[in-house]
Amino acid sequence: MKFIAKTLEGLEEILAEELSEMGAQDIEIWKRAVAYTGDKMTLYKSNLLLRTCLKVLVFMKEFSVENEIDLYNEIKKIPWEDYLSLEDTFAIDSVVNSEKFRHANFIALKAKDAIADRFREKYNQRPNVDTQDPTLKINVHIRENIVTLSLDSSGHSLHMRGYRKHSVDAPLNEVLAAGLVLMSGWDKSSPMVDPMCGSGTILCEAARIAGKIPPQSPDRTFAFKKWKSYDPVLWEMVCDEAESKINTNDIPSLLGYDLNQKAVQVAITNIGEAGLSEFIEVEKEDFFYLEGSQNIMLIFNPPYDGRLKEKDVLDFYSFIGDKLKLSFQGCTAWILSGHMAAMKNIGLRPSAKKSLLNGSIPSLFCRYDMYAGSKKQKWQDMYPQETAKENEKKN
Ligand SMILES: C[S@@+](CC[C@H](N)C(=O)[O-])C[C@H]1O[C@@H](n2cnc3c(N)ncnc32)[C@H](O)[C@@H]1O
Known part of the structure; x- marks a missing residue:
């Protein structure tokens, strides 16, 4: 499996070090992210243990498109029924950095239509969209004409550790x-x-x-x-x-x-x-x-x-x-x-x-x-x- 750990600008190298200590493979530093490979255990460890990571995305597919029709068709080809049941919900998060595609919301809408249409054609029904707490959050990232599809495995941003109940002016992330x-x-x-x-x-x-x-707490809703x-x-x-591995005597x-x-x-x-x-x-x-x-x-x-x-x-x-x-x-x-x-x-x-x-x-x-x-x-x-x-x- 290929993963993309998102982070804040300037923390890429330290995140790559954390990943290397965790045993991740094929580590590549990107801007505000680090890509790496591993298995399901790597995915679980990443979410629980990485301190400088905001989100762990699971890479699905990369393809090039010329227009929205290509995008719709490529997304529709994916066997979404392997990921979602009819009772489940989904949401699309889109980031667009392209001359050709300018409107992230429109891209999200096209992706949603492709998934919904695939289900409708197969089952006459479709899973609903839930932007707040979906079963599956799908990331569509477009850079020029290259589309990267990934699944958000973390849910709420991992900076929310849960202990900061109150804050002062300008608290640090x-x-x-x-x-x-x-x-x-x-x-x-x-x-x-x-x-x-x-x-x-x-x-x-x-x-x-x-x-x-x-x-992170193991009880957190990932x-x-x-x-x-x-x-x-x-x-x-x-x-x-x-x-x-916890040793509070070391503090x-x-x-x-x-x-x-x-x-x-x-x-x-x-x-x-x-x-x-x-x-x-x-x-x-x-x-x-x-x-x-x-x-x-x-x-x-x-x-x-x-x-x-x-x-x-x-x-x-x-x-x-x-x-x-x-x-x-x-x-x-x-x-x-x-x-x-x-x-x-x-x-x-x-x-x-x-x-x-x-x-x-x-x-x-x-x-x-x-x-x-x-x-x-x-x-x-x-x-x-x-x-x-x-x-x-x-x-
Ligand atoms: C930018 S905030 C620090 C935020 C903190 N790192 C956090 O995550 O919440 C700066 C803090 O410095 C405190 N401060 C300003 N002058 C100070 C001084 N002379 N001695 C001690 N604290 C001071 C302010 O009261 C404020 O809480």
Whole structure:
């Protein structure tokens, strides 16, 4: 079987690493997705265990078309009765990136007609469409004149882990938070701190990674559980194996701070929902008053609140750089931000930089190693590529 794991832009490589560790074969990195092969067990593991995956699609067929009639005919040829009974329901999700085919909704309608007509001609009846909770969700992806058909095995997006009952302004997507922790190279045994933790997403994902706790609950409603091909015995085996690997003794000290009392409350509630209260502590504290200690890793996304004046945001990030230099010598900090000018103002030389999309916002995730005598530096020296791009834009 061939699968397509969808992800956020910038997390493709880390997802490919997760897949390789899981034993997937023929891994190919695409834009916002990773393709791979495996069997039904790979499919079940992918849904249960991948932390940086939004959806797992099962590849069905690829073909070229010149027009909507070709598309209708090709889809109608597929033996849909092998996948759906008359009592089942289906839905079509279409993504179109083509000069020839411009309207995703029209493509979805054509695909739906092809399936419905095949059933009507065979049985005089057809399964109904249910866009909310279908038995089978079919993905039609058109790039130029190439159509890729796949089945959505996940259902609800896998970023919805189920623990985030409340959130603060600008919470991180759980898949992105897990990606940040995995990309940071955190050794999973040193203490980790999110000093501006908001709803606690980074901390929850970090604790689960350290304790090998699967990102999804086995009881979650995955789409593949409604399929004719669902194998509950195999699923149980996969879940049992994953459970046997959990080791919460491995979770090191995880600490969160936030200036805002409401955020602290929200984080504590979410951490409780995730069953992680005994591993993560959250306190109301201002980052600028924290006492640093050696050898900790900080991962955080500071705000760049639209309500603040630009100068205040720039100053805030400059103070973050000063504070890191002053109180966190011997530590590593990773900062995610979509405010490039503010990132410049941190004024420390990043030892690693990753470009990501946070929602639709192009962002940088930068690593700073604080050692005795870390100096603030000029932006132009630290970010040569970004500076060249800016100069190009100006000219
Ligand atoms: C963008 S949010 C973090 C979102 C978080 N990663 C999540 O997933 O929910 C930034 C947080 O920083 C907090 N914050 C702002 N200034 C702070 C400071 N000086 N010390 C501690 N927290 C601060 C805000 O209250 C806010 O909750």
